[in-house]
């Protein structure tokens with residue numbers, strides 16, 4: 001069951017070439033437990049893998065990659081909601097399509113996000129005004145140290161913008177095996193996000209008669225117009241988080257750059273990192289195997305399918321330049337390994 005010296009290039013959407021010392025594809029909880037026993041015996045670090053759409057391989061991985069391929073999906077109508085139980089290895093976008101095709105709303109804003117269900121809670125995936133935590137009920141995860149299964153409710157997960165307890169206090173301690181969601185029986189479209197609103201106005205759609213499938217189609221069209229398909233141009237989506245800054249810094253930047261794109265976030269301001277990188281002149285740049293996408297400057301690309309070092313250097317140069325020009329620190333969104 002455990003393979004050795006495996007090429008990870010087909011397993012990450014940046015198509016970075018790197019090798020893993022060991023690799024296991026697990027299809028059941030027993031197989032997952034066995035893989036953990038193997039890693040423990042050999043004192044190997046573990047990389048739980050979904051679709052590989054949010055990782056940056058900076059070199060070969062000296063441990064065990066566990067591809068979580070647990071399957072199973074159930075959708076149930078309840079008195080006031082629809083409940084979903086999904087195994088970690090199910091595809092996220094297919095789940096969204098299954099719901100909207102059955103007339104069930106709630107996930108449509110999260111259409112076309114690559115990857116597997118098990119990874120969705122890790123960074124609390126979000127898009128077009130909705131985050132996973134808005135629809136999240138609970139999850140089940142296996143403790144890496146013991147092989148025991150534990151349940152986590154919403155409050156246990158510390159969800160925040162692109163963040164959860166699994167990136168913080170419980171980092172590298174659990175493998176998520178199942179995610180349970182709850183979608184409202186009475187659906188209301190969430191179409192405040194500027195690009196979504198413009199699309200709906202542009203298509204003369206009435207908000208009152210919108211359907212979940214229409215909103216999904218709008219999100220898919222908007223995303224397709226600016227985000228590269230990883231199969232065509234390798235990428236990991238947004239390479240940096242949108243930075244959250246205090247009001248003083250926001251106001252001074254806004255005074256200097258009246259067209260700065262920013263959103264109020266409680267008492268702080270979330271700046272569009274894509275705007276900053278674009279304004280700093282990086283959009284469309286190519287440097288050897290890597291570059292900055294020409295239609296979305298927040299997306300770094302690896303068309304030359306090179307090793308991770310070039311990409312990491314480019315990301316560092318961009319972050320330094322943004323700090324020099326705007327006084328803002330950019331933090332990478334994907335996780336770097338090893």
Ligand code: FAD
Pocket residue numbers: 013047048049050051052053054055068088112113114115116117118119120122123124125126127174175176177227228229230235236237238335
């Ligand atoms: P992977 O890349 O395989 O893993 C990501 C992290 O989660 C790793 O640290 C991994 O170890 C961990 N992990 C994976 N599975 C498990 C598990 N079962 N248990 C424990 N840990 C696990 N993200 C958004 O939030 N919004 C977007 O709009 C968005 N758009 C994107 C567009 C493109 C074109 C791309 C390429 C990426 C985009 N992303 C977006 C990022 C990415 O799709 C999400 O983060 C997604 O949830 C990653 O899923 P994955 O299965 O590919 O995870």
Ligand code: EPU
Pocket residue numbers: 126127128129195226236237238239240241242261272273274275278283295296297298333
């Ligand atoms: N912008 C520019 N130039 C660029 C890129 C963006 O001026 O090169 C401007 C846009 O015109 C727009 C603003 O910046 O006014 C925001 O751009 P966009 O709507 O494309 O969203 P984003 O902030 O760049 C975030 C998420 C995406 C998510 C979209 C939609 C983060 C880090 N990224 O991108 O998530 O799909 O909003 O909600 O929060 C991901 O996490 O991988 C990801 C793709």
